[in-house]
Amino acid sequence: MSTNGTNGAVKLTRKDFQTDQEVRWCPGCGDYSILAQVQKVMPELGLSKENIVFISGIGCSSRFPYYMNTYGFHTIHGRAPAIATGVKTANPDLQVWVVTGDGDALSIGGNHFIHALRRNVDLKIVLFNNRIYGLTKGQYSPTSEQGKINKSAPMGTIDYPINPLSLAFAAEATFVGRSMDVDPKHLATMVERLAHHKGSGILEVYQNCNIFNDGAFKGFNERDVKDDRMLYLEHGKPLLFGKNKTQGIRLRGASPEIVTIGENGVTVDDVFVHDENAAEPSLSYILGRMQYPEFPVPMGVFRSVTRPTYEEMLAGQIASAVAKKGPGDLAKLLHSGETWEIS
Amino acid sequence: MSATTLEDLSTSTQLEELESVTIRFAGDSGDGMQVTGGQFTSTSAIIGNDISTLPDFPAEIRAPAGSLPGVSGYQLNFSSRDIRTPGDEPQVLVAMNPAALKVNIKDLEPGGILVVNTDEFTDNNLKKAGYAANPLEDGSLSGFRVFKVAITSLTLKALEGASLPFKLQERCKNFYALGLMYWLYDRPMEPTLKWIEDKFSNKPEVAEANRLVLKAGFNYADTTEIFTTHYRVGKAKIKPGKYRNITGNEATAIGFIAAAQLTGRPLFYGSYPITPASDVLHELSKHKNFGVKTFQAEDEIAAIGAAIGASFAGHIGLTGTSGPGVALKSEAIGLAVMTELPLVILDVQRGGPSTGLPTKTEQADLLQAMFGRNSECPVGIVAPATPGECFQMAIEAVRLATKYMAPVFFLSDGYLANGSEPWEIPALESLPEMKVTFRTETEGFLPYLRDEKTLARPWAIPGTPGLEHRIGGIEKQHLTGNVNYEPENHHFMVKLRAEKIQRMAQDIPELEVFGPAEGKVLVLGWGSTYGSITTAVEQLQEQGHSVASAHLRYLNPFPKNLGEVLKRYEKVIIPELNLGQLCMLIRAQFLVDAVSFGQVKGKPFKVSELVKKIKEYL
Numbered sequence: 001m002s003t004n005g006t007n008g009a010v011k012l013t014r015k016d017f018q019t020d021q022e023v024r025w026c027p028g029c030g031d032y033s034i035l036a037q038v039q040k041v042m043p044e045l046g047l048s049k050e051n052i053v054f055i056s057g058i059g060c061s062s063r064f065p066y067y068m069n070t071y072g073f074h075t076i077h078g079r080a081p082a083i084a085t086g087v088k089t090a091n092p093d094l095q096v097w098v099v100t101g102d103g104d105a106l107s108i109g110g111n112h113f114i115h116a117l118r119r120n121v122d123l124k125i126v127l128f129n130n131r132i133y134g135l136t137k138g139q140y141s142p143t144s145e146q147g148k149i150n151k152s153a154p155m156g157t158i159d160y161p162i163n164p165l166s167l168a169f170a171a172e173a174t175f176v177g178r179s180m181d182v183d184p185k186h187l188a189t190m191v192e193r194l195a196h197h198k199g200s201g202i203l204e205v206y207q208n209c210n211i212f213n214d215g216a217f218k219g220f221n222e223r224d225v226k227d228d229r230m231l232y233l234e235h236g237k238p239l240l241f242g243k244n245k246t247q248g249i250r251l252r253g254a255s256p257e258i259v260t261i262g263e264n265g266v267t268v269d270d271v272f273v274h275d276e277n278a279a280e281p282s283l284s285y286i287l288g289r290m291q292y293p294e295f296p297v298p299m300g301v302f303r304s305v306t307r308p309t310y311e312e313m314l315a316g317q318i319a320s321a322v323a324k325k326g327p328g329d330l331a332k333l334l335h336s337g338e339t340w341e342i343s
Numbered sequence: 344m345s346a347t348t349l350e351d352l353s354t355s356t357q358l359e360e361l362e363s364v365t366i367r368f369a370g371d372s373g374d375g376m377q378v379t380g381g382q383f384t385s386t387s388a389i390i391g392n393d394i395s396t397l398p399d400f401p402a403e404i405r406a407p408a409g410s411l412p413g414v415s416g417y418q419l420n421f422s423s424r425d426i427r428t429p430g431d432e433p434q435v436l437v438a439m440n441p442a443a444l445k446v447n448i449k450d451l452e453p454g455g456i457l458v459v460n461t462d463e464f465t466d467n468n469l470k471k472a473g474y475a476a477n478p479l480e481d482g483s484l485s486g487f488r489v490f491k492v493a494i495t496s497l498t499l500k501a502l503e504g505a506s507l508p509f510k511l512q513e514r515c516k517n518f519y520a521l522g523l524m525y526w527l528y529d530r531p532m533e534p535t536l537k538w539i540e541d542k543f544s545n546k547p548e549v550a551e552a553n554r555l556v557l558k559a560g561f562n563y564a565d566t567t568e569i570f571t572t573h574y575r576v577g578k579a580k581i582k583p584g585k586y587r588n589i590t591g592n593e594a595t596a597i598g599f600i601a602a603a604q605l606t607g608r609p610l611f612y613g614s615y616p617i618t619p620a621s622d623v624l625h626e627l628s629k630h631k632n633f634g635v636k637t638f639q640a641e642d643e644i645a646a647i648g649a650a651i652g653a654s655f656a657g658h659i660g661l662t663g664t665s666g667p668g669v670a671l672k673s674e675a676i677g678l679a680v681m682t683e684l685p686l687v688i689l690d691v692q693r694g695g696p697s698t699g700l701p702t703k704t705e706q707a708d709l710l711q712a713m714f715g716r717n718s719e720c721p722v723g724i725v726a727p728a729t730p731g732e733c734f735q736m737a738i739e740a741v742r743l744a745t746k747y748m749a750p751v752f753f754l755s756d757g758y759l760a761n762g763s764e765p766w767e768i769p770a771l772e773s774l775p776e777m778k779v780t781f782r783t784e785t786e787g788f789l790p791y792l793r794d795e796k797t798l799a800r801p802w803a804i805p806g807t808p809g810l811e812h813r814i815g816g817i818e819k820q821h822l823t824g825n826v827n828y829e830p831e832n833h834h835f836m837v838k839l840r841a842e843k844i845q846r847m848a849q850d851i852p853e854l855e856v857f858g859p860a861e862g863k864v865l866v867l868g869w870g871s872t873y874g875s876i877t878t879a880v881e882q883l884q885e886q887g888h889s890v891a892s893a894h895l896r897y898l899n900p901f902p903k904n905l906g907e908v909l910k911r912y913e914k915v916i917i918p919e920l921n922l923g924q925l926c927m928l929i930r931a932q933f934l935v936d937a938v939s940f941g942q943v944k945g946k947p948f949k950v951s952e953l954v955k956k957i958k959e960y961l
Binding site: 019021048049050051053055058065066068069070071072073074075076079081082083084085086087088089090091093094111112114115314317318321322324325326327328330331333334335336337338339340341342343 | 538
């Protein structure tokens, strides 16, 4: 793979990743922030533009590839992980990103989402979760909270929502992270972590749809409350939150509980220490299910483990087939099996 | 069966010379009838007969033993002349149990040879097959030459003292039946003995048992004088060359491997298991040393999605399925049409609608291939006529898809897929030149710039510096490929995509006519009906009728001369294993008063059915 920024090549900038296409998201949409952070991180990765592919499905977020000056493919609803699997398998040298939304990935494309993760195809999946269907103008999505009043549920949604991260753990994703549009710095860090992960990675981004679901996350991510209502995960560190980091998460059996350091004899040693590299995802799964208002909402890397990727193993099988049988010989193939001569 | 009697000096039995024989092996689906038929076929091909086969098996893997739904059959026609069909009615039926007899006896020709395994005609099995009385005893089979052989017990006897468990010993009985038939039709045992050795190289005791039983069956027929006559079918006059026996699915798989090699790009096959297409997945997955990447997807949509992705990245994208799978892939086919990527969709058609008849043949997906998508969504369509021709048409599908940057359907069917014939192995030099080139020049690059002759857009794959671009399912602006919603542009692009497919006609051979260049009746066909149609027309021509046939291998676009050919005959008859789909297209496009002869029974046409129908117009 050719790279940039080394060997005297010209270093790319954020501008190099912008296209001449007018960005058509609604003013104030959280998607702008995600686009900006991705464009900011790209030059840092040391890859040439031609070796990067952005693939999306359908929905507001899926317009994303048109705004990235790399190779791009705006596909059909829910199928981006399948198409991306084909691209990555055909050419493992490419860095392949999938941009999707809560409807695209979890509803119509649920099956492909699960199986791309399960196979550990090296795909960088960014899931824009705004808990609503935006492009079709305001119907509830599979992540909409129960009771939400919206276009297609005027009496309130009766569906129970799905938790994208629970699904990702169940599907054996090797990288699971979460960030949000309103924290660009954290978002950039998470995008970078995802970019460097080898294997199937999913980054859920809480993204505000200011037209159809404005303020979906403000209960916990607004400036004046976020210290108490969110928790930034750090590998190897105890799960502490609050302005002065005086509150923590303790595990009681398989159930998390909030404790205050210094109260009832609780010390920092009682607080659960996060291990993103844990072989078993069970504890990360527990964290992924913590929700406001019962708990602070965790942000950061829940899980980051490595195992051989699908495309590596397939290339390995091809290499060993060649080693064993020699490179394919068409004449030999045509003449295989029982043959006879008619004269 | 016309026959010349010869004296065979070695035994007291007679040896008769026959031109053609049609045999059907029938038994329980666990009885190994497909193996038995397959072995008889290979041996017959090797000794120089022309052959054509029709395997017929149930959708259930193991329906209850002895039941009617569990009957599996394998029919083959072997001949000393050029044949194109597996034969209408068998002249010989081997029935391994009462259910097999019940299901198949109605097809056996009057006076035909019936070999039955008497051991299986127990009260219980008779009851399962719905026989009130034992047909071997009630005189109901008096119109046939019945040979009663205790195949199961003779098999066990042959294996006396063998270490094999009883269950496995019993399972050798199909080789006993094969041995009987080898003697009856004067076939050598060597090819099968060799096959047994290869097949069971890891299980020497099973190999030894099968060898013993095959020979025991052969010797039993030779020594007991149960058959007073045995038969010889001489070598066919086959075009000189090197041959192998091949099924349609095998020919399809190696055809796509060859096609990819000819383009110089790796083959990517995305598929989800489905009858009767799965064998293509199995076959392709064995050839990874050709750089073939097989991807067993989570569903039909992912299978085509991945193939489209692979094509975008510069592989030969292929997805394979049957009719129900095509229905699921429709939206993605539209994406490939819109993004103008090369893609081949293999549809091994089966009886439908819905789940339909998974293991039976039908040709009723033509209009689905042609129109089964939202909006104006044209694709190329090719269809092989014989099992062996699947090889050549696979290459054609890839050639057209890559040259015109468009999806192309390959319409096979259950009969082609599982049927087999001797296939003359082509010389590599005879295969078309079709190396693909990717766009690398950045100067003047536009993603939807077009080749003047083919209207193909450039194939610019990720990884190519300076050609970064975005494609997608939204309407494209002419040349730039940018998202565009303007009315005039959309109208222009819809017409352009249609025109591009039509231009494939400049790259496909003209339609050939079999028989007189003009006359009373033209029988027009496509796909697997070739053998039956040609045989029927040949018979009618020999009787002096003014009738010709023509067979379409290219269904969209049609060959350039099709309209002109149709006008040279007073009547056009179109037999199809559907209710008139090609006929509808022909009538719509050429305004000829073509007549449809449609039949959907899950089986190929019988020659006699076609002869009767065509005669109505002569």
